[in-house]
Amino acid sequence: MTAVEGEQVASDVYDARALQEKWQARWAKDNPFAASEDPSDDRPRSYVLDMFPYPSGDLHMGHAEAFAMGDVVARYRFQRGDNVLHPIGWDSFGLPAENAAIKRDSHPAEWTYANIGTQAESFKRYGIAFDWSRRLHTSDPEYYRWNQWLFLRFFERDLAYRKDGLVNWCPKDQTVLANEQVVNGRCERCGTDVVRRSLNQWYFRITSYADRLLEDMERLEGKWPERVLLMQRNWIGRSQGADVRFAIEGREEPVTVFTTRPDTLYGATFFVVAADAPLADELCAPEQREAFEAYKAQVAKLSDIERQSTEREKTGVFLGRYAVNPVNGERIPVWAADYVLADYGHGAIMAVPAHDQRDLDFALKFGLPVREVVETGEGAPAETGVATAGEGVLTNSGPLDGLAKSEAIPRITEVLRERGTGDAAVNYRLRDWLLSRQRFWGTPIPIVHCPDCGEVPVPDDQLPVTLPENLRGADLAPKGISPLAAAEEWVNVDCPRCGGPAKRDTDTMDTFVDSSWYYLRYCSPQTDTAPFDQEKVRRWGPIDQYVGGVEHAILHLLYSRFFTKVLHDMGMVDFTEPFTRLMNQGQVINQGKAMSKSLGNGVDLGAEIDAYGVDAVRLTVVFAGPPEDDIDWADVSPAASLKFLGRAFRVMVQAGEASEPYTDPAAGDLNLRKATHRALDKITAAVEEQRFNVAIARIMELVTAARKAIDGGPGAADPAVREAAEVIAITLSLVAPYVAEEGWERLGRTGSVAIGNWRTPDPALLVQEEVTAVVQVNSKVRDKLQVSPEITAEELEARALASEKAQGFIGDKTVRKVIVRAPKLVNIVVG
RNA sequence: GCCGGAAUGGCGGAAUCGGCAUACGCGAUCGCCUCAAAAGCGAUUGCCCUUUGGGCUUGUGGGUUCGAAUCCCACUUCCGGCACCA
Numbered sequence: 001m002t003a004v005e006g007e008q009v010a011s012d013v014y015d016a017r018a019l020q021e022k023w024q025a026r027w028a029k030d031n032p033f034a035a036s037e038d039p040s041d042d043r044p045r046s047y048v049l050d051m052f053p054y055p056s057g058d059l060h061m062g063h064a065e066a067f068a069m070g071d072v073v074a075r076y077r078f079q080r081g082d083n084v085l086h087p088i089g090w091d092s093f094g095l096p097a098e099n100a101a102i103k104r105d106s107h108p109a110e111w112t113y114a115n116i117g118t119q120a121e122s123f124k125r126y127g128i129a130f131d132w133s134r135r136l137h138t139s140d141p142e143y144y145r146w147n148q149w150l151f152l153r154f155f156e157r158d159l160a161y162r163k164d165g166l167v168n169w170c171p172k173d174q175t176v177l178a179n180e181q182v183v184n185g186r187c188e189r190c191g192t193d194v195v196r197r198s199l200n201q202w203y204f205r206i207t208s209y210a211d212r213l214l215e216d217m218e219r220l221e222g223k224w225p226e227r228v229l230l231m232q233r234n235w236i237g238r239s240q241g242a243d244v245r246f247a248i249e250g251r252e253e254p255v256t257v258f259t260t261r262p263d264t265l266y267g268a269t270f271f272v273v274a275a276d277a278p279l280a281d282e283l284c285a286p287e288q289r290e291a292f293e294a295y296k297a298q299v300a301k302l303s304d305i306e307r308q309s310t311e312r313e314k315t316g317v318f319l320g321r322y323a324v325n326p327v328n329g330e331r332i333p334v335w336a337a338d339y340v341l342a343d344y345g346h347g348a349i350m351a352v353p354a355h356d357q358r359d360l361d362f363a364l365k366f367g368l369p370v371r372e373v374v375e376t377g378e379g380a381p382a383e384t385g386v387a388t389a390g391e392g393v394l395t396n397s398g399p400l401d402g403l404a405k406s407e408a409i410p411r412i413t414e415v416l417r418e419r420g421t422g423d424a425a426v427n428y429r430l431r432d433w434l435l436s437r438q439r440f441w442g443t444p445i446p447i448v449h450c451p452d453c454g455e456v457p458v459p460d461d462q463l464p465v466t467l468p469e470n471l472r473g474a475d476l477a478p479k480g481i482s483p484l485a486a487a488e489e490w491v492n493v494d495c496p497r498c499g500g501p502a503k504r505d506t507d508t509m510d511t512f513v514d515s516s517w518y519y520l521r522y523c524s525p526q527t528d529t530a531p532f533d534q535e536k537v538r539r540w541g542p543i544d545q546y547v548g549g550v551e552h553a554i555l556h557l558l559y560s561r562f563f564t565k566v567l568h569d570m571g572m573v574d575f576t577e578p579f580t581r582l583m584n585q586g587q588v589i590n591q592g593k594a595m596s597k598s599l600g601n602g603v604d605l606g607a608e609i610d611a612y613g614v615d616a617v618r619l620t621v622v623f624a625g626p627p628e629d630d631i632d633w634a635d636v637s638p639a640a641s642l643k644f645l646g647r648a649f650r651v652m653v654q655a656g657e658a659s660e661p662y663t664d665p666a667a668g669d670l671n672l673r674k675a676t677h678r679a680l681d682k683i684t685a686a687v688e689e690q691r692f693n694v695a696i697a698r699i700m701e702l703v704t705a706a707r708k709a710i711d712g713g714p715g716a717a718d719p720a721v722r723e724a725a726e727v728i729a730i731t732l733s734l735v736a737p738y739v740a741e742e743g744w745e746r747l748g749r750t751g752s753v754a755i756g757n758w759r760t761p762d763p764a765l766l767v768q769e770e771v772t773a774v775v776q777v778n779s780k781v782r783d784k785l786q787v788s789p790e791i792t793a794e795e796l797e798a799r800a801l802a803s804e805k806a807q808g809f810i811g812d813k814t815v816r817k818v819i820v821r822a823p824k825l826v827n828i829v830v831g
Numbered sequence: 832g833c834c835g836g837a838a839u840g841g842c843g844g845a846a847u848c849g850g851c852a853u854a855c856g857c858g859a860u861c862g863c864c865u866c867a868a869a870a871g872c873g874a875u876u877g878c879c880c881u882u883u884g885g886g887c888u889u890g891u892g893g894g895u896u897c898g899a900a901u902c903c904c905a906c907u908u909c910c911g912g913c914a915c916c917a
Contacts, residue, residue, distance in 0.1 A: 012870075184914090230835060231912055239916070259917060272917090312915085337915095344916045351917085357832095358915055429916050553912085623856075625844060635843050637857055643871090644856085694845070697855035711872095774851050779898045781851055819897050825850050829897050 013646035013653075016613025019738040024124055026741075032752045033078065033129040035085040037536070046077040047085045047540045049519055051548030051556070054091045055115035059122040061588035061595065062549070064605050065621045065631060068735065069585045069692070070547035071128045072622060075734045076687050077544075078129060079758035085540050086129055087522040089136035090116050093144070093511045095173060095189060098441040098476050105473035108441040112139055122606075127614050127737045129754065134525045138514035139441070143521065145464030146531035147513050148446040150563075152457050155447075159205045159566060160435075162455065166276060166342065167434060169197040174478030175438045176201055178510060179431050180235075180555045196276075196300075202436040202445060202507065206562045210236050210428040213561055216577055224582040225628065228553045235554045237429025242413050244350060244422040246271060247324040248283065248334065255279065255323065258345035258427050261355060262416070263408035266397035267373035268350040269363065271323040271334045272316065275299050277342035283334055285320025292317050292336060299338045314339055314362040325350075326421035327412070328398065337362065345427050357387040373397045374405060433559065435510045440467070440476045440483040442508030450495035450502035459496055465504070482506040515556055516563040519543055519578060537573055546579035549587070557582070583690065586630040588621070603633045615736035616642040622735045623696045644700060645739050648728050651706045652743030655725035658716035661748035668720025669713060675705040676724045677765035683731050684761070692735070699731050722747070730757045775800045776827040777809040793820040800826035 027033070036043075050070035053063060074086040097108035104111070116137060123130065136143055154160040168177040170187040176199060181188045206213075214236050217229050241260035248255050255273075259265075273280045275296055284292045295317040306312065316337030323334050332350075339358055340349050353363035354372040360381055363370050370382040376392035378384075394400040399415070400408045416422030436445060444465045446458040458465055468487040476483045484506040485491060495502035517531065523540045524533035542564075548556075557579070564578040587594065590601040608617050619641040624631040665673065679702035686695035706724040710716045725747055733740035733754045744753035768789055773796060775783040783805040787796060797820045800806060806828060813830040820826050 227835070227911070234834070234913055237913090237916065241917080257917080261917080314915085339915045339917095341916065349917050356917070358917075361915095427916075429913090550911090623843095629844090632843080635857080637843095640857065646871095691845095693843090694855080697845075700855055772851075776850085776898075779850090784851075817897060819850090821850065825898090827850080827897055 013649050014739065014742065016615065016642075016738070019742050020125060020127070020614055023738050023741050024127070027127075027752075028124070030752070031132070032755055033074075033084070033086060034131045034133055035087075035540075036083050041083055043081055043083040045085070045540060046074075046082040046545075047543050048074040048077060048545045049087070049522070049543050049547070051546070051552065052089045052091045052515070052518060053119060054094060054096075055112055055119055056096055057115055058118050059126065059605055061603050061605050061608075061633070064126070064608075064617060065588050066547060066549065066585045067123070067126065067128050068618045068621050069583065069627045070545075071618075072687070072692050072734045073545045073547065073583075073690075075129050075737070075754060076758070078755050079730065079733065081756040081758070084129075085134075085522065086131055087134040087136075087525075088123065088128070088130040088132070089134070089518060089522065089525075090119070090138065091511065091515055091518075092116060092137045092139040093442045093508075093514055095439060095441070098439060101441075102473060102476050107469070107472045108476070109139065112441075113137075125609070125614060127618070129737070134522050136518065136521055136525050138511070138518065141464045141466050142528065143518075144443040144514065146517075146521070147443040147509060148458070148463050148465060149460060150517065150531060151443075151509065151513070152446060152460065153570060154204060154566065155457060157566075157570075159208070160202060161205065162200060162202050164198065164200045166196045167199050167201055168194045169199075170194055173439075174480050176434055176436065178434045178512070178555075180433075180558070201434055202505075204433040204435055204562070206433045206559075207428060207430055209562050209565050210238070210430050211426075212565055212576075213430075213558065214238055216561070216565075219577060220582075223580060225550070225584050228550065228557065228582065228584065231553045232558055235430065235558065239427045239429075241425060241427070242409075242416060242422050243346075243425040244416060245326060246350065247326070249322045249324065249331070251283070254326075254421075255283075255348055256346045256422075257348050257350050258425055259350060259352075261352065261409075262412045262422070263394060263397075263400065263403075263405055264352040264355045264373050265325065265327050265350070265412055266400065267352040267354050267371050268325055268330075268332060269353060269369045269371055270332050270351045270359075272337050272340045272349050272351050272359075272362070273319070273334060274340040274342035274347040275316070275336040275338045277347040279347055280319065280336040283319050283321050284336070288318060288320035292319060295336065302338075314358070314365050316362060316366065318366075323350075326419065327415070333368070335362075335366075343431060344429070353387065354381045355387055355389055357389075360385065360387040371396060373400075433510075433562075435513060436505075436507035437510055438478075438480065438482040439508055440471060442511055443513065444484065445505040445507050445509060447505040448493055448495055448502045449505060450498060450500060452500055453495055453497040453502075456495055456497045456502070462496070482508065484508070512556060512559050516559045517567070519546075519560070520567075520573070532572075534572055541573060542575045542577060543579045545581045545583065547583045547585060550584040553584075583627060585627050586625075588631045588633060590633045592632060592634075608638060612638040612642045613645075613738070615645055615739045619645065619696065619735050622692045625693055627690060627692060644703070645732075645736055647707060648699075648703045648732060648736075649739050649743055651703055651710065651721075652725045652729055653746050654710055654716040655706075655722045656743075656746040656748055659719065659722045661722075663719040663722050665719045665723035668718050668723060669709060670720075672705060672709045672713070672718070672720040672724055674765050676702060676720065676727050677761040679705075680727055680731070680759060681761040681766055684758075687734065695731070696735065699728065702731075703728060727759065729753050730759065733757075771823050773800070773823055774825045775803050775806050776825065777806055778829060779827055780809075782806050782809050787823050789823050791823045793822045796820055796822045796826055800828065 050067055074084055077084045092112050097112045100111040101108040151160055168182045170177055170192055172190050172192040182194050185194055187194055239260050242262035243256050243258055245254040245256050316335045319334045319336055321334040322331040351359040353360040353370045355374055373396045374392040375395050376388040376390045378388045381387050391405050394403045394408050413424050446465045448456045450456050468490040471483055471487055491504050493502055493504055520532040520537050523536040527533045560578050565576050567573045568576045590603055593599055595602045616638045620636050620638040624636045679698050682698045683695045706721060709721050729740045729743040740753050770786045771789050773785045773787045774781050783803040785799055797818055810830050816831050817829040
């Protein structure tokens with residue numbers, strides 16, 4: 001059921017809106033969720049963080065789910081008595097603000113900060129246990145100043161550099177994109193087909209951390225979702241093999257190729273250079289120049305989508321040159337083709353058509369020879385058109401003949417090393433992080449270009465380089481170069497080194513730079529002498545639990561891991577992984593599909609809250625299923641959540657009215673006490689295992705047990721009912737903070753229910769006097785016995801065999817075997 | 832194409848140590864309350880049959896085991912990631 005706007009499906013037990021207003025005011029006054037920086041505070045510290053929001057408008061259902069999940073974790077830590085850091089801020093640079101400014105003829109800051117204000121109010125109403133005093137916005141100069149400072153440190157360490165290269169260009173947004181922002185050949189933001197352009201751009205040298213980014217994932221095993229680790233591993237894409245140097249006739253220097261199959265070196269029958277690599281230009285013989293230029297023009301016209309299609313037929317052109325195979329001296333023709341990528345490996349390959357499908361496709365199209373060097377027992381590739389890549393025995397390979405593939409690889413690598421024509425090598429799919437953007441609403445790159453001194457860093461004491469304030473509206477329209485270039489008085493500066501006339505770099509940083517280290521800034525958001533206070537980061541870091549969507553599995557999480565490792569190497573942090581545990585919450589969808597305007601299936605968070613109240617909405621998203629699963633709003637019932645909360649609230653109110661806060665629970669009804677402590681035990685285990693939906697199911701059972709005790713048992717005044725009601729308030733505070741606070745108060749308690757009130761179940765009350773033992777005959781359940789948990793195997797077997805029901809199924813058959821698992825089960829095997 | 836994950840009632844999901852399948856909730860049916868309805872409260876609810884009983888059931892087919900939703904093999908379908916990475 002979806003709420004109709006304005007319709008109030010009020011509970012007749014409590015007034016959600018009144019409770020929200022009452023407790024919001026209380027929390028604003030008492031600030032119960034602020035992290036303590038008191039050095040004498042020796043409570044265990046927990047750092048729980050939700051991926052900070054982008055201020056695109058008001059909060060939506062997606063935020064409702066993500067932050068409800070994160071808040072369960074944070075509130076559980078608060079309940080356990082930890083000193084919890086649970087901050088909030090905004091990822092407030094980015095393209096949508098700029099587009100809004102162009103449309104409204106205003107400044108991006110207006111739209112951005114107005115939306116932040118709206119979201120902040122909504123978060124407060126949503127009751128998330130944030131420490132509001134640490135709020136940050138990445139578009140504040142006090143924040144982005146430190147992006148610039150960090151950029152300069154990266155620059156000094158040669159981890160930030162500028163190079164010419166083919167880059168991904170989005171024609172609509174008129175900016176370059178990082179590899180990670182290109183999805184299926186399209187701009188991840190606007191869906192436009194990405195084209196390749198040759199431009200001079202800034203990069204972070206993330207590739208020099210590829211091995212560590214890969215290796216350190218071992219320590220995240222079991223703590224991060226397996227699929228995220230897998231995605232990162234695939235993205236980094238480590239390949240082990242060898243570099244092999246081929247002499248090129250008429251060229252002094254040999255050309256190196258990378259191969260994962262050095263064992264097939266004797267099967268190389270031609271050589272291919274990436275058509276768009278400078279090397280292809282260089283190697284092209286004069287008589288082939290015309291054909292090559294025509295081919296290059298044809299390749300340049302292709303979009304990335306066309307280019308990357310594996311359906312496409314192979315194309316290429318002979319360059320009129322020959323390479324020499326270093327192991328057998330064979331001359332093989334050099335071709336240029338676009339199936340070889342300029343920016344992977346060395347931009348050139350040895351082609352072994354018999355054992356590589358792409359090379360085979362190419363060879364068959366252009367009539368190049370195919371020579372098998374590994375006998376796999378499959379059909380001949382030249383005839384079947386299928387390259388054989390499996391295990392086999394080497395042939396036609398001189399000294400390698402007769403070896404298995406796995407033996408031949410180290411052998412040939414050794415030979416290459418001895419002769420100085422190659423060596424073992426590793427390659428990564430990961431490319432350097434392209435960080436410059438030709439847009440306005442981001443962090444200016446703090447470099448001055450001087451005709452005499454070249455790239456000159458802006459001195460630290462002149463940071464921040466702030467954005468010019470006079471650009472707005474149409475000034476920001478995409479022009480293919482940064483809008484900042486138009487701000488002449490901003491661009492033209494004196495060179496910090498020689499004092500001569502120079503120009504500022506007009507590009508801004510990818511906003512993923514902002515989010516790569518924001519978690520550190522929360523530890524000391526006011527620090528104005530460094531990006532963060534190292535002592536405080538040592539106290540709080542790394543993040544114990546990070547919560548956010550799987551859409552950042554590669555982008556943000558990889559970049560953040562990279563930044564953390566660089567900062568570690570700079571001696572600024574003493575850990576190397578930023579996020580100890582990661583939880584990916586699912587999406588909220590409706591009627592099987594993502595919510596969208598065109599489908600008209602959007603569910604408005606504000607309307608749901610108006611109709612059912614914050615607590616019911618939060619309970620609904622947490623109870624719907626495992627945190628990582630998507631929630632289909634058509635499958636859930638906030639009305640049912642509200643009904644349950646009403647039942648729970650009535651238990652607390654009735655217990656509060658009927659008994660005193662200091663009642664001794666030991667005097668209460670034993671059955672209810674046991675139910676309460678068993679529930680507490682199970683709720684605790686479920687929350688620890690992050691199975692929040694199960695924890696709520698156990699709270700529901702406890703409410704039912706308490707209800708029954710009130711209505712048909714010892715009555716509301718029984719101390720066990722009070723105890724149950726208090727446990728309900730405490731456990732419910734993780735998802736339904738308003739009802740929990742109000743219920744706690746109605747129970748006569750003072751102070752917030754949310755802090756340090758979690759209880760440990762009494763082990764004596766968890767012991768069961770009787771358990772159910774199952775009696776099976778031939779594995780089918782035939783009887784159930786109530787037995788002591790300490791029953792011996794012998795006694796249980798005797799009682800099972802004595803069971804009349806079991807005997808009925810045994811009849812006159814022979815008992816062949818009796819399996820006893822005291823005290824739970826007996827299986828009598830007859831035949 | 833390659834790599835990974837998933838499949839449990841009408842629906843969302845529980846049962847992760849190989850030992851009572853279907854907890855909790857939705858929906859549905861019946862009852863109470865009501866002039867009536869809604870809300871609320873209570874009961875029933877996996878399927879089938881020859882119904883005081885019995886049989887079957889965790890995508891399909893096989894296997895291991897006294898015993899399988901759970902482990903193994905094959906297959907089907909769906910979801911996700913990568914996609915000319917040498």
